Amino acid sequence: xxxxxxxxxxxxxxxxxxxxxxxxxxxxxxxxxxxxxxxxxxxxxxxxxxxxxxxxxxxxxxxxxxxxxxxxxxxxxxxxxxxxxxxxxxxxxxxxxxxxxxxxxxxxxxxxxxxxxxxxxxxxxxxxxxxxxxxxxxxxxxxxxxxxxxxxxxxxxxxxxxxxxxxxxxxxxxxxxxxxxxxxxxxxxxxxxxxxxxxxxxxxxxxxxxxxxxxxxxxxxxxxxxxxxxxxxxxxxxxxxxxxxxxxxxxxxxxxxxxxxxxxxxxxxxxxxxxxxxxxxxxxxxxxxxxxxxxxxxxxxxxxxxxxxxxxxxxxxxxxxxxxxxxxxxxxxxxxxxxxxxxxxxxxxxxxxxxxxxxxxxxxxxxxxxxxxxxxxxxxxxxxxxxxxxxxxxxxxxxxxxxxxxxxxxxxxxxxxxxxxxxxxxxxxxxxxxxxxxxxxxxxxxxxxxxxxxxxxxxxxxxxxxxxxxxxxxxxxxxxxxxxxxxxxxxxxxxxxxxxxxxxxxxxxxxxxxxxxxxxxxxxxxxxxxxxxxxxxxxxxxxxxxxxxxxxxxxxxxxxxxxxxxxxxxxxxxxxxxxxxxxxxxxxxxxxxxxxxxxxxxxxxxxxxxxxxxxxxxxxxxxxxxxxxxxxxxxxxxxxxxxxxxx
Numbered sequence: 323x324x325x326x327x328x329x330x331x332x333x334x335x336x337x338x339x340x341x342x343x344x345x346x347x348x349x350x351x352x353x354x355x356x357x358x359x360x361x362x363x364x365x366x367x368x369x370x371x372x373x374x375x376x377x378x379x380x381x382x383x384x385x386x387x388x389x390x391x392x393x394x395x396x397x398x399x400x401x402x403x404x405x406x407x408x409x410x411x412x413x414x415x416x417x418x419x420x421x422x423x424x425x426x427x428x429x430x431x432x433x434x435x436x437x438x439x440x441x442x443x444x445x446x447x448x449x450x451x452x453x454x455x456x457x458x459x460x461x462x463x464x465x466x467x468x469x470x471x472x473x474x475x476x477x478x479x480x481x482x483x484x485x486x487x488x489x490x491x492x493x494x495x496x497x498x499x500x501x502x503x504x505x506x507x508x509x510x511x512x513x514x515x516x517x518x519x520x521x522x523x524x525x526x527x528x529x530x531x532x533x534x535x536x537x538x539x540x541x542x543x544x545x546x547x548x549x550x551x552x553x554x555x556x557x558x559x560x561x562x563x564x565x566x567x568x569x570x571x572x573x574x575x576x577x578x579x580x581x582x583x584x585x586x587x588x589x590x591x592x593x594x595x596x597x598x599x600x601x602x603x604x605x606x607x608x609x610x611x612x613x614x615x616x617x618x619x620x621x622x623x624x625x626x627x628x629x630x631x632x633x634x635x636x637x638x639x640x641x642x643x644x645x646x647x648x649x650x651x652x653x654x655x656x657x658x659x660x661x662x663x664x665x666x667x668x669x670x671x672x673x674x675x676x677x678x679x680x681x682x683x684x685x686x687x688x689x690x691x692x693x694x695x696x697x698x699x700x701x702x703x704x705x706x707x708x709x710x711x712x713x714x715x716x717x718x719x720x721x722x723x724x725x726x727x728x729x730x731x732x733x734x735x736x737x738x739x740x741x742x743x744x745x746x747x748x749x750x751x752x753x754x755x756x757x758x759x760x761x762x763x764x765x766x767x768x769x770x771x772x773x774x775x776x777x778x779x780x781x782x783x784x785x786x787x788x789x790x791x792x793x794x795x796x797x798x799x800x801x802x803x804x805x806x807x808x809x810x811x812x813x814x815x816x817x818x819x820x821x822x823x824x825x826x827x828x829x830x831x832x833x834x835x836x837x838x839x840x841x842x843x844x845x846x847x848x849x850x851x852x853x854x855x856x857x858x859x860x861x862x863x864x865x866x867x868x869x870x871x872x873x874x875x876x877x878x879x880x881x882x883x884x885x886x887x888x889x890x891x892x893x894x895x896x897x898x899x900x901x902x903x904x905x906x907x908x909x910x911x912x913x914x915x916x917x918x919x920x921x922x923x924x925x926x927x928x929x930x931x932x933x934x935x936x937x938x939x940x941x942x943x944x945x946x947x948x949x950x951x952x953x954x955x956x957x958x959x960x961x962x963x964x965x966x967x968x969x
Contacts, residue, residue, distance in 0.1 A: 327378025338446045339480060348441035349373055355437050357382050360423055361396060370418065384421040388413050396421075450481045451516040454509045461530040464520070466500040476504060481518060489521035492554040494590045503588060505530065523553035528594070531585045532559065538573040545570075547599040550656035554592055556645070558610060558653045560599040571596050607631050607662065610654035614643035617667060617720050620727040621660075622734060630661045634670045634723055636716075668705055671698060671719050674726040684733075687726060698722050748790045756817035757783030764813045773801045786814045 335345050353371040363369065368385040386399040388411050399419050404411040411417050464476035464483060474485040474496055485504060496502070504520035505527035511517075521527065528549055538544040543565050551557040561570040574596045575582045582594055595613075600606040604619040617634045624630070635643045643664050644651050655662045665673070675698065678687040688695060701715045711719075759782040761775055777799055779785050788795055789810070797807055 328375055331375060334442065338442055340442070340445050340449060344445045344449075345442070346373065346375075348438060348445055351441055352437040353380055353382065357384075357421075357423070361421075363396060367397065368418070380422065381420060382422045383418045385416055386419050386421075388415045388417055447511075447515040451509065451511055454478075454481060454506065454516060454518055458506050458509050459526065461503055461505050461527060461534075462520075464502060464504050466496050466498055466502065469496055469498065476502070476520060478518065481516065483518040483520045485520050485522065489519070489523050491522050491590045491592070494522070494554070503527075503531070522589075523551075525549040525551045525557075528557055528559065528585070528589070531588060532574060535581045535584055536574050536576075538568065538570075543568050544573050548657050550653040552649055552653065554590060556593045556595070556649050556653060557589075558595045558597065558657045560597055560606070560610070560657055562599040571598050603631070603658065603660065607633065607654065607658050607660060610657050611635075611643050611650065611662075611664075614639045614650070616643070618724050618727065620731050622731060624734065624738060628661055629659070630663060631658075632670075632727065633662055633664045634667055634720075634727075635664060637666045637668060640664065640666045667716065667719055667723065668702070670723045670727070671702060674723050675699065675702070677730065678726060684726075684730060687729060691722070691725075694718070694722060744791070745787075748787055751790060751819050752783055752786050753817045753819060756786055756814075757781050759783070759817070761785075766813060767806065767809060769801065770806045770809065773799055782814060782817050785810065786817055789814060 331342070331345060331349075334340070335342055338345075350371045350373060353373070354369050357363065357369055357371070358365070363384065370383045372381045372383070373379070374381075384396070386397055386404070388401055388404045389398045390401065390413065392398045392400055399417065401411065401413060404415075404417040404419065407419055408417045462478060464478050466474060467477045467482065468475040472487055474490070476483045476485055483504065483506070489507065502522075504522060505524050506518065507521040507524060508519040509516055510519075526549075528551055529546055532546060533539050536544065539546065543563065545562050545564055547560040547562050549557070549559050559574070561574055563570040582596065586592060586594060597609045597612060600609065603621055607619050608616040611633065614635055616639075617636060620632045620634075622630045622632070633643070642650070645653075651662055651664055675695075678684045678691070691698075697718060701711055701719060704715075705711060761771055761780055761782075764771070764782055766774070774785060779788075785796070793807070796802055796810065797804075
């Protein structure tokens with residue numbers, strides 16, 4: 323038969339819901355406290371308690387010093403007594419000796435009662451905290467215990483939770499003993515036990531409800547990608563199928579909406595939109611604005627402005643896309659993580675017209691549109707007069723806005739890519755360790771360092787990147803002058819990479835390649851020269867020369883050109899680029915010398931250079947298989963026998 327102590331011990335463990343080890347540790351701690359209080363023992367003295375569960379017998383062991391003669395029985399023990407508990411005890415050593423006071427059970431019961439209860443309460447609080455901290459972020463069932471204007475107290479079995487007013491669904495009413503579902507938002511410790519804060523407005527509560535009601539989500543066939551919720555008004559859920567052939571939206575809605583309606587009733591008739599997630603941001607944003615229809619979505623991912631999407635909707639869909647008090651647009655923005663700018667078709671058309679007609683950046687788009695631009699302006703004027711437009715006219719406006727906005731976004735994206743490329747080029751010129759050098763380590767002037775710190779610069783790499791891309795931005799800071807800029811440039815020079823030397827590529831000899839016959843027939847050209855037919859370009863040069871009135875002042879090259887009008891004699895010479903460059907340099911020197919002596923007009927000099935250039939022609943020789951330079955010379959200057967032509 324169990325003793326009364328054992329029965330009481332078991333009752334405590336069941337009543338407080340604690341383990342036997344926890345209750346035993348609490349009893350031992352209480353007995354140690356009672357012993358110290360009863361004998362006035364020091365806290366430095368080690369004390370242990372052993373409790374026999376069968377009969378409730380308590381034994382106290384205290385640490386004492388082994389001495390020959392005992393002066394203080396509380397801290398000293400004789401050698402013979404010490405060896406009863408430790409056979410290897412020696413003089414001067416410390417031994418744990420049984421020191422249970424007489425009538426300790428009755429005294430301990432009176433002294434340790436409060437200590438035992440306090441330890442048991444602390445153990446119970448710790449057990450509650452350990453239980454609910456594991457359920458943080460989960461959904462539980464609770465019973466309403468009390469209702470106040472500030473919060474609702476919900477019983478969770480062994481503990482109570484607090485449902486604050488800001489975590490309640492607007493318009494929802496509770497009654498005592500109502501059974502409700504709540505989401506464990508936070509669990510924290512306090513002197514009076516764990517504080518459990520629950521919520522019914524958190525988006526994760528909707529996630530947990532869907533996991534409970536939709537088996538496909540628990541089985542891993544459907545995944546919840548994102549949730550946006552305004553409690554009591556509307557919620558949007560983006561879902562995606564993880565297996566082909568599974569309809570994610572249909573699985574969440576259920577047959578005739580039975581699954582989603584169960585969740586709606588649990589959330590006080592809150593409207594829930596279930597949409598299919600799409601990796602394309604434009605398509606996803608278009609679906610997120612349901613039930614409104616969308617004409618077009620145009621994305622702008624400029625880092626300075628953030629991710630912005632311009633959404634164009636028909637006139638009759640604008641209010642539906644925005645929603646009551648803007649709730650539909652806000653939820654779509656939260657769901658997609660994009661800033662959404664919603665405009666109706668007429669407003670978007672007006673902005674597109676202003677963009678391509680008034681700004682210089684996109685003015686070329688107006689020329690591309692041509693007649694469509696006039697029709698668009700006519701339709702806008704018609705709408706401004708409050709006259710109805712036909713469906714065909716609406717289609718024209720839709721196509722016009724789509725073309726203009728798509729081109730604008732394409733150019734902005736190209737500009738962004740160019741800026742990113744330039745940024746990467748700048749990064750390649752900066753040593754990586756520059757970003758690890760703090761601003762204070764640059765040893766700058768105190769005033770300059772303070773100005774840079776206030777402007778948001780924290781390391782040498784940031785300052786150097788700004789210096790390379792836009793040094794005027796640093797110079798424009800209040801208090802930064804030329805001297806400060808010189809100091810900054812000097813300190814940052816050690817963190818720039820040396821520019822690589824430009825290596826001239828080796829020119830390899832190009833092997834002879836058999837080329838196709840040129841379009842110009844050389845034999846026909848020679849026959850035309852003998853017949854006296856003058857090329858068109860030579861005729862134009864003669865007319866220009868006659869109009870200028872400078873026939874008497876022509877240079878030798880110009881004389882050759884004039885004489886060649888009567889007869890064209892072709893000299894075959896392989897291309898010698900070095901010689902050509904040298905001759906061009908000499909010709910240029912002659913032009914400069916002539917200008918210094920005669921000081922001709924700029925127009926006359928330009929005419930001479932033009933005629934001089936036309937005296938040389940580069941043609942392809944099919945017999946030699948190479949390009950040659952042909953010159954038009956005076957009659958008699960070149961011996962016709964030196965020309966090797968086969969006629």
